[in-house]
Amino acid sequence: MTKIVLLGYMGCGKSTIAKKLSQLINIPFVDLDQYIEEKLNLSVSAIFEQRGEIYFRKVEHESFVALLSSPDSIIIGLGGGTPCYANNHELLKQEGVLSVYLKASVATLFKRLSLNKSKRPLIANKTNEQMEEFIAMHVFERSFYYNQAKFIVTVDNKTVDETVRDISTLLA
């Protein structure tokens, strides 16, 4: 069964787009962060704080593997770091996986994340100035993994509905 996997940097819209795409194409969606939060009954921030990032990455990998091996067709919204750890990018190449990189410019990411950073432990304590530099460097470091996706969709200056439509056209 098909797994549509959305990936990309924090703030590119994976969680928002996965939910909307799910409504449009009538395939259920799972947000990987939410799945982990429910599994451990802890928020992502609390997992980072209490158990550390390495533990989070371990659970993230196990959860991604579990979702990929489920018998149903699902849309999976990954966390921004998912493809960059534990060889998860190799899993994107599996048969039946349609991976889509939601590619956003640093300016778009900065604009969105400056309004939404408190639940993201990697940036929660940064000033806006530190954050802009951090995002630029981090996207650059991670782009090798993001570029392993089968499809790339640019999200800058698009509404949620426009991006969702672009993805559904790609997958048709």
Ligand SMILES: Nc1ncnc2c1ncn2[C@@H]1O[C@H](COP(=O)(O)OP(=O)(O)O)[C@@H](O)[C@H]1O
């Ligand atoms: N065109 C857009 N597409 C997706 N998200 C958008 C858009 N415009 C604004 N946003 C906002 O940007 C944020 C994206 O966050 P989210 O969906 O959690 O991304 P991710 O899961 O990739 O970190 C949300 O607050 C969303 O409302």
Ligand SMILES: O=C(O)C1=C[C@@H](OP(=O)(O)O)[C@@H](O)[C@H](O)C1
């Ligand atoms: O980029 C990352 O390493 C992370 C991204 C987050 O998901 P979003 O991309 O949905 O914010 C979440 O998994 C965690 O805070 C770590």
Ligand SMILES: [Mg+2]
């Ligand atoms: Mg998300």
